[in-house]
Amino acid sequence: MLGRRAWAEPWKVKMVEHLRMTTRGERERAIREAGFNTFLLPSELVYIDLLTDSGTSAMSDRQWAGLMMGDEAYAGSMNFYHLEAAVRKFYGYKHLIPTHQGRGAEHILSQLCIGSGQIVPGNMYFTTTKMHQELAGGTFADVIIDAAHDPASEHPFKGNCDLAKIERLIREFGAEKIAYLSLETNVNMAGGQPCSLENIKATCELCHRHGIKVFLDATRAVENAYFIQQREQGCARMSLAEILRAICDCTDGCTMSAKKDALVNIGGFLAVNDDELAERARNMVVVYEGLHTYGGLAGRDMEAMAIGIEESVQLDHMHARIGQVEYLGHKLIDAGVPIVRPIGGHGIFLDAKAFLPHVPREEFPAQALSAALYVDSGVRAMERGAVSAGRDKQTGKHLFPALELVRLTIPRRVYTQAHMDVTAESVISLYEDRQSIVGLRFTYEPKYLRFFQARFEPVRGERVLTN
Ligand code: F0G
Numbered sequence: 350m351l352g353r354r355a356w357a358e359p360w361k362v363k364m365v366e367h368l369r370m371t372t373r374g375e376r377e378r379a380i381r382e383a384g385f386n387t388f389l390l391p392s393e394l395v396y397i398d399l400l401t402d403s404g405t406s407a408m409s410d411r412q413w414a415g416l417m418m419g420d421e422a423y424a425g426s427m428n429f430y431h432l433e434a435a436v437r438k439f440y441g442y443k444h445l446i447p448t449h450q451g452r453g454a455e456h457i458l459s460q461l462c463i464g465s466g467q468i469v470p471g472n473m474y475f476t477t478t479k480m481h482q483e484l485a486g487g488t489f490a491d492v493i494i495d496a497a498h499d500p501a502s503e504h505p506f507k508g509n510c511d512l513a514k515i516e517r518l519i520r521e522f523g524a525e526k527i528a529y530l531s532l533e534t535n536v537n538m539a540g541g542q543p544c545s546l547e548n549i550k551a552t553c554e555l556c557h558r559h560g561i562k563v564f565l566d567a568t569r570a571v572e573n574a575y576f577i578q579q580r581e582q583g584c585a586r587m588s589l590a591e592i593l594r595a596i597c598d599c600t601d602g603c604t605m606s607a608k609k610d611a612l613v614n615i616g617g618f619l620a621v622n623d624d625e626l627a628e629r630a631r632n633m634v635v636v637y638e639g640l641h642t643y644g645g646l647a648g649r650d651m652e653a654m655a656i657g658i659e660e661s662v663q664l665d666h667m668h669a670r671i672g673q674v675e676y677l678g679h680k681l682i683d684a685g686v687p688i689v690r691p692i693g694g695h696g697i698f699l700d701a702k703a704f705l706p707h708v709p710r711e712e713f714p715a716q717a718l719s720a721a722l723y724v725d726s727g728v729r730a731m732e733r734g735a736v737s738a739g740r741d742k743q744t745g746k747h748l749f750p751a752l753e754l755v756r757l758t759i760p761r762r763v764y765t766q767a768h769m770d771v772t773a774e775s776v777i778s779l780y781e782d783r784q785s786i787v788g789l790r791f792t793y794e795p796k797y798l799r800f801f802q803a804r805f806e807p808v809r810g811e812r813v814l815t816n
Contacts, residue, residue, distance in 0.1 A: 356672065359665040360762060363410060368396055376724050377812065384804025385720040385789050385813055387729050396727030397768050399757045402695045404450075404608035404615055406761035409660060412612065412653040419649025428651040429642040432618075435655040439590060439662060440567065440605075441597045442620035444627035448638050449645030451568055451606025452477040454619035456484075457633050458564060458604055461626065463487040463528040470518055471531035472510045473497060473538050476737055476798055478531060478566060478604075483742065487528055490518055497539040498751035500689045500700045505580045507542035507691075508535060508573070510552040524559040533566040534573035534596065538733060540754065541569070541674075541693025543576035546584060546595055553599035565603040570596055571610040572694035575667040590662040602626070609695065612657035612761060616650050674759050676766055680773035686780045689754065696758035699776065701734060705786055710735060710749050712788025712808050718755045718779070720805075721786045721814040726775035731756045737800045785816035 371379070371394055383389035387400060398405065420427040433445045448454040455478050463469060465486030471478070472493040479489045492514040496504040510532070518527060532552060536542050553563045574592035577584050584592060597603065602621030607613050619634075621627050631641040638645040646654075660666060671694055678692035687703035701708075701715035708714040715734035722728050734753035741748055757772060779786070789805035807813050 356668065358669045358762070359663075360409070369393060370396060371727050373724065376727055380720050380723055380813065381811070384792060385716065385807070386800075386803055386805060387719050387723055387731060388801050389804070390723065390729060392729075394727075395723075395729045397764065397772055398729050399696065399759060399772065400729045400731050402609055402758045402760050403606065404613070405763065406608075406612045406614075407763050408612060408614070408653060408657070409762075411660070412656045415652035415656045416649040418652050419647055421648045423643075424640055425642050426648040426651065428648040428655070431655040432651040435658045436618065436620055439593060439658050440570075440603065440620055441594050442602055443622045444620060444624070444630075446619040446621075446627065446630045446634050446641055447644030447646055447651060448617045448619060448634065450608060450615060450617040451566075451604060452481065452617075453638050453645060454604035454617050455481040456637060457619055457630050458602075459485040459487065461629050461633065462562070462564075466526070467528040468518060468522055468526055469528050469531055470515055472508055472533055472544065473536050475533060475537055475566065476800070478533075480798060482528075482531070488742075492518070492530075493536065493539065497536065497542060500540070500687070500698070500703070500752060500754075503690050505543075505576075505691065506545040506548060507539055508533065508544040509548040510544070512551060512555055515552065515555055519559055519561075524561055527559075527561050529562040529564050529601075530556050531566060532563050532600065533568070535569035535576070535694045537569070537695070538737075538750075538752070539693075540689035540698040540752075541572070541695045542689075542691075543573040543580075543694065545581050546577050546592065547581065549596055550599050562601040563599070565597060565600040566605075567597065567603040568606040568609050569694060570603075571661045571667060572671065574662075575664075575671055576694065588662070589664055589667060593662060607654045607657065610658075610661045611654050612661055613650065613654045616646050616654045618644070670759075670761050673764075673766065673769065677757065677759070677769040677773055680769070681776060684773070684777040684780070686776055689752070696756050698733065698752075699730075699755040699757070700753070701755050702753045704755075704780060705783055705788075707784065708786065708788040710753065711747075712790065713805070714788065715753045715755045716805060717786055717789050717807075717813055720789070721779060722755070722775060724812075724814045725779055726771065728757070728772050728775055731758065732800060736803060739799055779814075782816050785814055787813055787815060789813065
């Protein structure tokens with residue numbers, strides 16, 4: 350099926366949503382009013398929205414039908430039991446605690462499992478995950494392999510954990526000081542880069558040998574499963590569902606933002622195997638999210654999620670989803686645009702340091718590039734660099750991670766290849782004219798997760814794109 354012949358999406362369009370085109374003048378005004386932060390743009394003024402793949406996917410007709418089957422009982426909704434069955438079947442964990450989205454699950458897990466002063470190793474940080482670990486009194490420690498920090502490295506599994514880094518932490522702090530290991534699949538901040546099944550197994554084996562639990566961030570675990578099937582020796586004949594179970598079966602539980610893999614606009618869950626931890630999580634979810642059989646969701650949301658999980662593990666779906674990302678990536682690579690290699694699962698990550706060598710790190714090249722892209726074509730992307738990384742907890746100084754990226758994130762089943770062509774054209778023309786992009790400085794910096802609400806101004810003049 351995945352041979353040399355042309356392939357197409359395994360769906361056809363039943364309903365359309367009109368897009369609004371804007372003029373360059375309108376976009377220049379809009380980005381200035383948004384403080385040069387694409388998060389603050391009204392979506393009505395965006396042409397192609399590649400801000401995120403989170404909650405932006407198109408649901409299927411079966412999922413929409415599922416919405417009509419919502420059982421909106423306060424307690425014991427039928428849809429909860431459907432979701433519980435889907436999670437048990439595809440992810441394999443014993444206990445399901447629904448939450449309004451991923452960070453709701455991260456909050457509960459962090460509060461229950463991190464003691465003050467404990468270390469939480471993880472394969473690269475994610476913004477909300479790390480924030481909740483810190484709010485619970487923990488300190489994140491990066492244990493991803495070094496290749497993940499190098500945008501040009503072609504390592505096929507850049508999400509892998511470096512076992513030597515984990516062993517070093519255990520030696521230095523002692524296993525009791527480690528709260529748990531947080532294992533992310535298809536690592537978002539590394540560019541949507543997968544872990545190999547072999548590395549997941551070895552990581553879990555090492556942690557368990559020292560009595561350290563491993564919790565999966567399963568947000569994009571099915572996309573990771575696809576890469577394992579395509580790239581890892583001995584896995585080509587496994588189905589995505591089998592690989593997903595093989596990943597989850599090594600771990601003690603997961604947090605999940607269902608807004609990604611599971612093809613819904615809202616929803617998430619915490620799932621664990623331990624009876625006592627589940628009991629404590631059920632007790633906590635009623636305080637922050639809602640009763641343990643809805644966790645802040647409507648019954649219909651849980652039904653759509655149960656159906657979405659089943660659709661997410663279909664090979665033709667995942668082939669088209671990642672195939673579209675690769676289509677855009679190859680267009681950019683062919684034009685010489687610097688992007689994170691290999692092409693990741695949920696988006697293309699422009700290497701802003703290489704794209705804009707004339708803009709110093711202190712002037713936030715990725716923030717400037719995403720603002721300039723919007724001005725050029727109405728395509729909305731997201732900064733994933735120093736602005737996202739925030740400040741050091743101790744020194745208060747800006748953190749400058751090795752990766753300074755602009756993420757063009759592709760929603761699932763939403764845009765056509767023609768939208769990818771328009772996007773590629775805009776990025777390529779900006780690259781050819783990159784000298785006309787000006788750096789930015791803060792005019793307002795929020796305390797938590799600053800990238801969402803920060804405001805900026807150009808370091809010179811009024812415009813981020815001067816051509
Ligand atoms: N973990 C990962 C790996 C994520 O990418 C996200 C969200 C979360 C957890 C939190 O889940 O948003 O449902 O609360 N990522 C979005 C993004 C925001 O655009 O990458 P949430």
